[in-house]
Amino acid sequence: MQTVQGQTKLRRDGFSSGLAVFFATLGSAVGLGNIWKFPYLTGQYGGGAFLLVYLVCILLVGLPIMLGEFYIGRKARRNAVGAFAKLAPQTAWKHTGTLAVLAVYLIMFFYSCVAGWVYFYLFKALSGDFAQITLETAKAQFGNVVIGPWSPIIWQVIVMAVVSAILMLGVQKGIEKITKTLMPLLFILILICDIRALTLPGAAEGLNFLFQVDFSKLTPTVILTALGLAFFKLSLGMGVMITYSSYFTADTNFFGTATKVALSDTLVSMLAGIAIFPTVFSFGMEPGAGPGLLFMTIPLVFSKMPFGNTLLVAFFFLTSIAATTAMLSLVEVLVAYLAEEHGLSRRISVLVNAVIIVAFGALAALSVDKASLLGHITIFDKGFFDLFDYISSNILLPVGGLLVALFVGYAADREDVRRELTNRGAVRLAGMVDLFFFVIRYVTPAALIVVFLNSVGVIG
Numbered sequence: 001m002q003t004v005q006g007q008t009k010l011r012r013d014g015f016s017s018g019l020a021v022f023f024a025t026l027g028s029a030v031g032l033g034n035i036w037k038f039p040y041l042t043g044q045y046g047g048g049a050f051l052l053v054y055l056v057c058i059l060l061v062g063l064p065i066m067l068g069e070f071y072i073g074r075k076a077r078r079n080a081v082g083a084f085a086k087l088a089p090q091t092a093w094k095h096t097g098t099l100a101v102l103a104v105y106l107i108m109f110f111y112s113c114v115a116g117w118v119y120f121y122l123f124k125a126l127s128g129d130f131a132q133i134t135l136e137t138a139k140a141q142f143g144n145v146v147i148g149p150w151s152p153i154i155w156q157v158i159v160m161a162v163v164s165a166i167l168m169l170g171v172q173k174g175i176e177k178i179t180k181t182l183m184p185l186l187f188i189l190i191l192i193c194d195i196r197a198l199t200l201p202g203a204a205e206g207l208n209f210l211f212q213v214d215f216s217k218l219t220p221t222v223i224l225t226a227l228g229l230a231f232f233k234l235s236l237g238m239g240v241m242i243t244y245s246s247y248f249t250a251d252t253n254f255f256g257t258a259t260k261v262a263l264s265d266t267l268v269s270m271l272a273g274i275a276i277f278p279t280v281f282s283f284g285m286e287p288g289a290g291p292g293l294l295f296m297t298i299p300l301v302f303s304k305m306p307f308g309n310t311l312l313v314a315f316f317f318l319t320s321i322a323a324t325t326a327m328l329s330l331v332e333v334l335v336a337y338l339a340e341e342h343g344l345s346r347r348i349s350v351l352v353n354a355v356i357i358v359a360f361g362a363l364a365a366l367s368v369d370k371a372s373l374l375g376h377i378t379i380f381d382k383g384f385f386d387l388f389d390y391i392s393s394n395i396l397l398p399v400g401g402l403l404v405a406l407f408v409g410y411a412a413d414r415e416d417v418r419r420e421l422t423n424r425g426a427v428r429l430a431g432m433v434d435l436f437f438f439v440i441r442y443v444t445p446a447a448l449i450v451v452f453l454n455s456v457g458v459i460g
Contacts, residue, residue: 013171014247020176021252022260025244027179028235028329029265030186032114035319036294038266039210039273041229043287045222048213051270053223057230058262061447064440065236065401066258068408071420073245074252079336080239083246088411096403100239103396104333106388107238108357110364111330113385115323116155117295119162120145122316128309130299138296145295149373152365157358163327164354167335168347171247175328182321189318190268193275196311197282206278209287210270224454227447232393233269234262235326237401239333246336254421255429268322275315294319331357364388394455402448409441 015021042050076083081097088094124130124141133141145151166174197203235241245252276298280287283301302312331353338349366374367383379387408417414437419425421433 015176015249016172018249018252018257020172020180021244021248021257023179023183024175024247024329025241025257025261026264027175027183027325028240028244029233029261029326030183030268030322031235031326032111032118032319032323033229033233034265034269035272035322036276038229038233038269039276040287041225042270042273043209043277045225046214046217047209047211049215049218050222050226051211051266052213053218053226054230055266057227057447058234058266060439060443061227061401061451062230062234062236062262063258064436064444065231065404066234066241066261067254067421067436068404068440069236069239069241070245070248070252070254070258071408071412071417072404073242074248074250075416075420077246079246079340080242080333081337082340083242084407088407091411093403093407093411096400096407097239097242099396099400099403100237100242101333101337103238103392103400104240104330105356105360106392106396108327108330108334109361109388110385111323111327112156112159112357112361113152113365113368115159115320115327116152116365117145118316118319118323119159120151120155121295121299122313122320125299125309125313125316130303130312131309133299133303135297135300138300142295143369143371146368147372149366152368153358153362156361156365159323159327160354160358160361163324163331164350166324166328167331167350170346171332175332178328179325182325186268186318186321187271189314189321190271190275193311193315193318194271196305197275197278200278200282200305202282203278206276206281206287207274209281210273210277224451228398228451228455231401231448231451232397234265235329237397237399237404238330238392239400240329243333243336244329251423251426253423253427255427255432395452398448398452398455402445402452405440405444405448409437409445 015024042054046053072083072087076086078086079097080100081094084097085094145155166178168174169177197206231237277287279301280297283304285297285301298315299312302308302315305311331350334353335346335349338344338352339346344352363374363384365385366372367377367385369375372383375383377383382390417437418433421427421436422429
């Protein structure tokens with residue numbers, strides 16, 4: 001820490017290489033949605049047709065916003081709030097970062113709760129408790145961890161302890177080292193589960209469910225679902241990419257990094273689908289069971305396989321990896337904010353945020369089910385868990401993404417953005433930059449407005 005003209009200036013950490021940038025950024029995008037939500041939506045909404053629409057939405061919304069956030073973060077070398085304050089001082093744009101920080105807090109209140117369930121199931125799998133499981137006992141176990149009251153809080157605290165310990169090590173020794181280790185491991189574990197799933201009788205039916213192209217299912221609602229998923233899936237509109245890109249090296253190729261992250265994130269999701277659906281169909285399970293499939297029927301399915309418990313441990317371990325790396329990126333937004341804007345040390349900033357997340361997260365953890373301790377309390381007809389999810393996902397994230405698009409497309413200096421995107425001319429992509437400006441000025445804002453109106457129920 002240095003003092004310059006009476007002001008405290010924190011010595012900022014950063015990623016060490018392009019490979020570190022890729023794994024850390026991919027880790028922020030890969031989360032619990034990859035393991036269940038993405039393959040489930042793909043299967044339900046037209047298989048390959050939905051995937052095609054999703055990829056188009058990535059090009060029109062996901063990549064432009066990601067590139068815009070990359071510009072803001074590396075140009076400012078500050079956290080989500082400080083970046084806008086530095087690039088657009090004395091203007092209303094500075095509140096964009098504040099919205100992102102608020103969104104991350106709300107997301108973490110319920111996301112840490114779900115991650116706690118994953119950790120619990122990993123522990124149960126390691127203990128061999130699923131060996132004699134039945135559908136009734138699987139439902140009972142899920143009910144116990146969800147309803148609590150002590151179990152969901154304890155596992156939420158454990159999750160935050162793990163994430164906090166990694167973040168205290170810093171960007172290079174913590175986030176970079178962990179993501180460079182865990183992301184390749186995640187790919188390996190998914191491939192192992194895929195190989196086993198594909199050898200099961202009836203696996204072809206599961207693959208057909210996931211990949212069969214059915215354009216008749218592509219209704220306007222389905223297209224809006226793909227558009228919203230493309231945006232939310234890449235951790236956009238919440239300050240994550242702004243914060244992470246503030247740690248980028250000066251020669252990081254924005255276009256290359258964004259493209260590789262988007263494609264790799266999609267690949268992880270599809271590989272997860274290959275691991276799940278052939279298994280589910282092989283044992284006659286219901287593929288449309290939603291989140292309950294992950295926590296109730298998957299242990300039952302694996303228990304009936306040779307070496308099933310070993311595969312179950314691998315499955316929940318990779319799920320815990322996805323949850324942990326996503327949480328690292330989310331909490332880092334908050335840590336950087338408190339450290340740089342309020343002068344706290346990194347260690348204190350991590351601890352303060354952990355306490356805040358657990359305190360408010362307990363409200364979410366105890367309100368998941370009507371039988372939960374706080375399940376009877378509702379605000380606007382929503383329990384705390386659903387309320388935190390709705391406000392962040394349906395309101396703050398699309399609004400935040402829209403503001404990023406408008407800022408980069410209209411408020412920022414066009415030539416300054418061009419210099420940053422091309423690494424001051426080192427990356428020769430003049431045509432791509434011109435296309436980027438057109439899309440982020442006209443196409444992306446229009447798409448995000450539609451996503452927002454659909455999310456709050458005005459259309460769709």
